Structures are given as C-alpha cells and as structure tokens.
Amino acid sequence: MEVLVNLSIFNFSSNFSKSFIFNIIVVFIVLFTTYTGYIICCKPEITKVQNQWQKNFVVSQRFIYRYLNIPKIILGSSLAARIDQDVLPADVYNLGFSGGSVLTGLELLVRSGAAPKIILIETNVIFNDKDEKMLDRLFAPLIWKIKKTIPSLQAEYQPLNIILSFLYKTGKSTKSEQIKRKIDQNTYTRMLALYKEKYSTIPEPGMIKKNISDLQRLVSIMIQRGTKVVFFEMPIASQLSDSKLSRFVRKTLKCNFNAPNYTFIKSQDLAQYRTTDGIHLTYQSMLLYANELIQNIMFFQ
Template identity: 30%
Template structure:
C-alpha cells in the first residue's frame, strides 16, 4: 500500500467503527426518516426485524395508514410509488410467519419491484441489518440528523399540505390515469403473480385477506378502478378469501383524490384493526 493511502484507510475504518458503535448503543429508535423512499425501506426492514401477527401490503394508499395505531401487532409495508406485490414478495421471501397478510387491492395493476425485494432480502445486507443498526436505513447519518432536528424543533408529524391548485392538479392527474382500464396482459400477469404468492403464503400456514381502501367517490367508479375491482374480486372471491369492508359512509375525504386525509386514515386503520380478527 502506498503511503498516502494509509490515512484514507485508517480514517475510514475509525470513522465507521465510531459511528457504528454510537448508533448500536444509542438509547433511541428512529421512526421518521428524511424521505418516502427511505420510509419504504425502513418499514420493510422493521417488518423483517420484528414478528408482527398481521402485515399490510400495498401502495402509497396503505403507506398513509398511521403506524402509530397499527404497531406493534400490525406491520405496514405499503410502498410509495409501488405495488402490493412488492410487499407480498418481501413477506413471502422473508421466512417470517405472520398469522395474516392483508393485501391492498386498489393498485394491483402496478408491477412487482424485484430490485426492492432483492435489496431487502439478499445476503449479506439482510444479515448485517439484522445484527447492526448502522446498516439500517433509519440509522444512516442523514436520518439521524433529521431525527435530531425534528426532536430539537419539537416538530410533530403533520399532514402534507397541498394548495388548492396542487390538490386540483393531482386530482385531474388521477382522473386521467384512471380513465382507461389497465393494460390487460400486464395486469393478468400481476394477478397470476399475486395468486402464486398467495398460494405460497397459504402453504406456509399464513392466512391471506384483501381490502380496498376508499378513495374519492368521483374516482372509485372510474374505468381503471372498476376493471381492477372486478378482476381482483374474480381472482380472489370473497367466499374463499377474507375481504375487509372499509368503505366510509358519505364518501372518503382525500388530499388529492386517492390518498386519505389523516382523519380518514385513522378511522380506516381502526376498521382494519377491528375487522382483521374475522380473517384469522
């Protein structure tokens, strides 16, 4: 080794060791992280590190269901920008045995993100994360700083604030996205993958249930949602699978047409907690 490389190697080793030791024995946990992608990862990692009896898998619609109400019995691995399939594949490949997995049916036209699944389950990352906090998303320096800042400023988790213009634009975007049924070949492929994963979970003795989260009444009966609902219900009929009823009388209140407000998220979460017992 050339001499100038020595300070590089020594500094890297020392700084890593010091940081790893600090977070390993730090008397706190990190629950809020800097962005939604990190939150996706943190939630998946939390699920892998714990043994919840129920797991929710879904998209950003499920993501917004407050974990403070769900944990510790129920893990929420709703993925922002993702599909229920991703969470389902993580549960299936994890070796964990929750009693019940509840699958959000709203956006099953979205594909499985194999990279995200691999990133959570492959060796040695999973092994390292399991034993050392320093490898977990929540404990990286930026998230630790973020945690420190939110503690210092006594910031509480506030809902996303959208201006009326933004809310309207999001709504119109959703309307456009949902104007046509999903592309049939890809959607059927997703349903087959879901069925395979469900069968795999059932073979391990894990019960599987489904739920459809309420969205803006104006979008619920859009061509896309109607087609998805029909096909998912056909593939996973209520006689064979447990379906939760989460509809809100008078219609759901949303931020942008699809994502529930904090109040409705909390109300829906309470319904899930109450109804999941029927699925065991």
C-alpha cells in the first residue's frame, strides 16, 4: 500500500513538473512573440542604453541591419563618436566607438560585406587595438543573421533600454541648453595634464607595426570594393595637436599611405574649437566641426 502511495505521489509530482515547465514555455513564447510584434510595429526610438560598451554594440548592429548600404561612413574612436548622428546628412553614418578603435570599424565593414562610396577614417587614436570580442559577438555564426529577422534579439531593444530611453526623453536637455553648458575648468585642467603626459610618448614599435599592417590590409580590401579612403584628424587642444605623438601619427600615416588612393584632411583653425578635457569636443564645437566635415564630404563627391 505504501509503495502504491509513493508511486502515486511520484507520478503526480512528475506530471505537475512537466505541466509547469510546459506552461512556462508557452508563456515565454506568447510574451516573446508579443514583444517582437511590438518592436516591429511600433519601432520604439532608443536614445539611451546601459553603458558605452553596449552603445558601441548598438551602433554596430544598427549599421549591419539597417544601414549596410549607406554610401558614406565615418570611422573613429570616442573623439569621432562625439559627432551626433542627428546632425549628419541621411547618407552619412557615424561608426565611431567610445573607447574604441578605427580598426574595429574597418573590420566590421569587411566582415559585413559593405562597400560604401567613401569612408572617413579618424587618425587621432589610430594605434588602438581592435575589439575582437565585440566583432566575434556581432558575427556569431547563424545568430547574427537571425537577429536581422527578429529585432527583439538585438541589443538595442532590450526592455531596459526602452525604459531608459523613455526616462531620458522626459529629462533631456534642449539643444540650446547643451550649447550653453559650461566647461568645468578644474576637470579640464586635470584631464589636459593627463593627456599631455600620454601624448608625450609613442607606443611600442611592435604595436605600431601590427596595427599599421592591419590598417593597410583592411583599407586595401575596401579600395578593392571601390571605396574612396579619406583620413581626417579631429580637432583637439593645440598643446596636444602639436605633441610628439600627434606629429608621429601624421608622419607614420603619410609614409604608409602615400598613394593617390588616399586623401588627408585637417582642420586649419583649431582656435575656433573647444574641448571638455583636451580631446573631446564640446557640444557647440561638435556642431561646428560636423558642418566642416560635411562640407569636406560634399567636396569629395
């Protein structure tokens, strides 16, 4: 009798577990399908994400899934990433990465099969290593193509980002408020001193050789696809623009990219630009430089 009771309890427990798991799966499918439908139909605007690393990932996925055929692309580090996408023409996409590398953007173009008419490569932080981990995540076999069909799987549309974007919109500064925002002089002085020290040294020869070689390889592939390559230098504090590192970068690039396939542009009037820390433009200066860069892009058309 006791055996029968135990067996009955076991069967009940087993059936309950199966039913419970099945119900969870059904609920998940319903919620996931509903959420995916909401993303596809409503296309919520994501203006805020959780951190700068996720922002780099979102910027990359947007390019891969929405802007792959855009004709003009800006590639750069956090300096170029300061240029708001909103102030650029519809046919220009900013693939600048906060804390990142130009090489990451170039590798992304190569792997995605993109063939833009023009790429503008920021030269200020040209020796930074590319982010292999992010690239591998972006192009994980099969998954990266599935995400194009199912946008709710893209990093941009994580529920927390939708909530953050809603909260950000309600408290967002107006353009005029951002223009009037003053520079914190204490922070500026401290950061400029740090960058002066950093810009007084040159990276290890091994790192320079590796990254220049990689840059040549990636740029060569883009030229074979019919892309025009333009190198540009973001405006920074004059003390840094004339530093040992900045002069070395210019010399190295012109020695390795001196063919007629390449064009170099540099802002002639650094005095008109202001930075928050020596290297990152203020909002007003960003608007000013974006206009200068747009004029250059139109010239190269």
